[in-house]
Amino acid sequence: xxxxxxxxxxxxxxxxxxxxxxxxxxxxxxxxxxxxxxxxxxxxxxxxxxxxxxxxxxxxxxxxxxxxxxxxxxxxxxxxxxxxxxxxxxxxxxxxxxxxxxxxxxxxxxxxxxxxxxxxxxxxxxxxxxxxxxxxxxxxxxxxxxxxxxxxxxxxx
Numbered sequence: 001x002x003x004x005x006x007x008x009x010x011x012x013x014x015x016x017x018x019x020x021x022x023x024x025x026x027x028x029x030x031x032x033x034x035x036x037x038x039x040x041x042x043x044x045x046x047x048x049x050x051x052x053x054x055x056x057x058x059x060x061x062x063x064x065x066x067x068x069x070x071x072x073x074x075x076x077x078x079x080x081x082x083x084x085x086x087x088x089x090x091x092x093x094x095x096x097x098x099x100x101x102x103x104x105x106x107x108x109x110x111x112x113x114x115x116x117x118x119x120x121x122x123x124x125x126x127x128x129x130x131x132x133x134x135x136x137x138x139x140x141x142x143x144x145x146x147x148x149x150x151x152x153x154x155x156x157x
Contacts, residue, residue, distance in 0.1 A: 044144040050095040051140045054116060055157045057082050057093025058138045064089040067136060069120050075101045105129060107141040110150050117141045124154035
């Protein structure tokens with residue numbers, strides 16, 4: 001008589017378990033590498049939006065005051081106020097809290113993320129302020145994060 005010997009195999013082999021663990025490890029590695037870049041991109045987008053909001057406030061001030069640019073910028077929390085000579089109509093812009101805004105002629109230090117410098121009567125040359133004045137122009141300098149540190153950015157109206 002021949003007997004039919006069948007083995008009941010239940011469960012996974014060690015090779016199958018190792019393959020699943022290797023695939024799960026690769027997926028985790030990809031996620032852990034992607035998350036910091038996504039966070040950095042999000043912060044850079046917020047900085048670009050803040051620069052656009054500041055330029056919008058300058059444009060609003062200029063439109064309300066016959067093309068005259070503001071002479072002073074003050075920040076209170078997340079509100080940026082633009083003021084000028086006596087009798088001018090002030091304007092405001094709202095940016096996310098935690099940013100500093102100042103007027104000046106030098107770009108912010110490369111270690112300063114979240115700092116904006118507004119240079120009135122100047123334009124941008126590349127990612128820096130132009131050395132020659134340009135009437136009725138406004139340039140804003142700030143830094144964005146890169147994988148190697150920070151990089152200066154300049155936007156103008």
